[in-house]
Amino acid sequence: MSVRVVVADDQELVRAGFSMILDAQPDIEVVAEAGDGEQAVAAVRAHGPDLLLLDIRMPVMDGIEAARIVCAESGCRVLMLTTFDLDDYVYDALRAGASGFLLKDVRRDDLIHAVRVVAAGESLLAPSVTTKLIAEFTARTVARPAVPPTERLGVLTAREQETLRMIARGLSNAEIAQAMVVSEHTVKTHVSNVLTKLGLRDRVQAVIAAYEGGLIVPGAG
Incomplete structure (x- = not known):
């Protein structure tokens, strides 16, 4: 089954280039293009794609x-x-529900890989940059009152909270499994439970929830 994509960028050459690269893949289909944010929303409503590749700065x-x-x-x-x-807009994008971001000068193979990864339900942010990015994100929103862990994260079991803490520190499922001395299948179950119970879309949103919920302190190791 193909990953159905809408490509939205106000620069026609950039938009056409991305569309051409993606549409050439046997497992990816570009179903529409958009030149501004309003058109992007309309295209998603009309075509029901799996993924929207969206420029942050749009008219x-x-x-x-x-x-x-x-x-x-x-x-x-x-x-x-x-x-x-x-x-600066990256932080707002994550809060809006985006699953990750790409630089516009991304290499062809990295673009294709990113679309496949995000469409499969993963976040694009590599573990090595996740903690830094989210820590900076939370530091920029310190004026917003924090939610006590017992209120936001109290629905999680101790094991699920520990899993969330490790996700927030940038650990992969394999690394979490090793640290908790359990199978990767068990870790995947914990991750799924965390996302479901907290109503989160993916690991990026889980990291944000961990910081906002007080489970992880920005800047802490």
């Missing part, structure tokens, strides 16, 4: 608002495009 409606609407209305996953790896 008419910016990418953040478009991502927020798409994530609220559908199960379509959002992969954001940005010019800078720590663009």
Whole structure:
């Protein structure tokens, strides 16, 4: 089954280039293109794609608002495009529900890999950058009152909280399994339970929940 994608970027050459690369893959189908945020939302509503490749900076409606609407209305996953790896907008994109982001000068193979990974339900952020990115994200939102762990995370078992803590520190399922001395299958079950109980879309959102819920302190090891 093909991954159905909508490509949204206000630069026609960039949009056409990404579409051509993705559509050439046997397991990826570009079902629509959009030149602004409003068109991106309309395309998702019309075509029901699996993934929206969306530029953060868009005319008419910016990418953040478009991502927020798409994530609220559908199960379509959002992969954001940005010019800078720590663009201020990245933090807003993650809060809006995006599953990760790519630099616009991404290599062809990395673009294809990213689409497949995010469409499969994983987050794009590599473990090596997850903690740094989310710590900076939370540091920028310190004015927002924190939710005590017992209120937000109290629905999780001790094992699930420990799993969430390790996710927030950037550990892979294999590394979590080794640390907890359990099978990867068990870890996958814990991760699934964490996402379901907290109503989260993916691991990126889980990391944010861990910081916001007080399970992990920004800057802590």
